[in-house]
Amino acid sequence: MSQSHDNASSESLKNLVEQIDSDKPKILLPEFQRDFVWEIEQTHALFDSLVRGIFVGSVIFGKPSFEMTLRKIDDRPRKGKGKNAPITRISFTEEQIKKSSQVDGLKIVLDGQQRTTSIYRALKGIDKVFFAVRSDADVSIIKDSDLENAMHPHLGITGEDHEDFVCIPLHFAFEYMINAPFDDEVKEYFIKNTKLGSKLNNSGDTENVNYHFRIFRQMLPKFKTMFEQPQLLSYYLLDMSLDKFTTFFERSNSKGIQLNFTDILAAKVFGSFNLRDAFEKFSETHKGMPVNRELMVRATALMTGRFSDKIEKSKLLTELKADDFIAHWDDVVELHDRALAFLIEQRFAIAVKWLPYDNMLIPLMMFYRELDNINSGSLNHSQYTFIRWWYWASVFSERYTAASNEKITADVKILQKIARGEHIEANYFLRFRPSIDDAEELVSYNRSQSAIYRGVLNLVHFASSGLRDWTNGGLISTGHLGSKELQDHHFFPKGFLKKTANSQDCSDYEVDVIKDCVLNRVLMPKDTNLKISDKMPYDYLVDLKKKNPNIEDSLKSHMVPLELISDSQASYKIKHMLIKRGMEILKNIRHETIEAEPNIRLQFTVESTSRPNS
Known part of the structure; x- marks a missing residue:
């Protein structure tokens, strides 16, 4: 931000509406902002607060200086025809938006869209909002009362007109301020368009018509004062760079609306390429698969050849153009699917949800692109050997946990x-040492978001040539892109451990610590019905063997010790069983990383004189 904004400015509701209604609107929304979602009752509460002088929070405007697509304030009806009509969008080049914001006064709503839109809709009559006047008021009381004291104590701001007391439509009060109609025009409106006026006029009660009209007429200038009051709407105006603009949205997300730099980028390129629509189409063609939008954007950037050293968000926002997505998006999707299919088919990953690091797809995507560039077709044995080492060494050294863009x-x-x-240079192999040196260290990994946690489950799948379902013995499959959901189940049930903590081969505290660790987890399809509840492992495994005679093969595929089905006492040796499993897992970690590295160095480093090509 180029200046301090410790103090908020203010403006009137009249000025707010005029800026929105201008031939060249001076208040617009970023294209990525969520739709107007406030219920009409929230609008009532907002105006009740405005009438009572209760602070409703500041609106934050921004002065953009970068290309972006903006849209108008939502003026569609809540129901009926036009409800789903498209909202007008305006695409600005960087030059156009700089001129509009610096010369014409254009500003965009960063925070306060719902309040801004509610005010506009009520004052323009899109949403019908009424001010109910207190029923005991007479002309003399109204004359000397402010809006708050003249407001009905129970109805106040309401969504409907009433035939038993005076109600002021806010949109008419606003029109009165703008157009200053004659009294006979106001009276005609009162008689024809308000329920009370129409009721009294139809009854022929001229005296009461005139009396309540005077109350109606005396209220209108009070709204004029409210609408023109310059201090009523508090706002901050921020002069922001693109990077700070993005950071603002990332840090001010609320009410479950999550925005990040890809949303701003989508608005930036919207005029020529609908990135949001591209993401949605990807979701439609990849059912059950989460869309990693940042991954797809970074891959697109790398395809351009202009981002070989840096792909952090500030550079992507500044330099990525719509033409880049037009040129490369289809190829990015195809490369994504090829890279992911490779990981699934080679059993490096069992499912998308359980990938240790999504961003590891990007180097693999660029690898396949390079193969295409040299017309090499599929990877050879030597290349497979390198990727196999690179993948597991990256996972278990937690290579992508920090500074992932550089990696x-x-x-x-x-x-x-x-x-x-x-x-390749020999110094590339630095910092690939696994984070795990001892089987007991695996006990500390109990968060399913951890790369080590996920890596362990995938490595078990890889080393055993495929996980097998415990109920039928068949290989667990999630399709070529691994989109079917799998869940990590406890094989020492938590309920059983709670009952038998005192009988286990470690303290109650240790049982509590290790019960949720990765060594006590196995991946199973979501719809697998194990029905193990709080049973001891021996009992439920013996029951499962009646359905699956090859249950031992299933256990082996998950590296679960077979003692659990052959010895009932093993169910009371949780620590021993988990550490035994951990040692088997650690042996495989070392095999794929530390033990594989010398041969990889020999084949692929500059010092090597030769290496196989197939």
């Missing part, structure tokens, strides 16, 4: 070299 670009360059059959 992505570094790995892209390396895998592109591997695709071309070139040697």
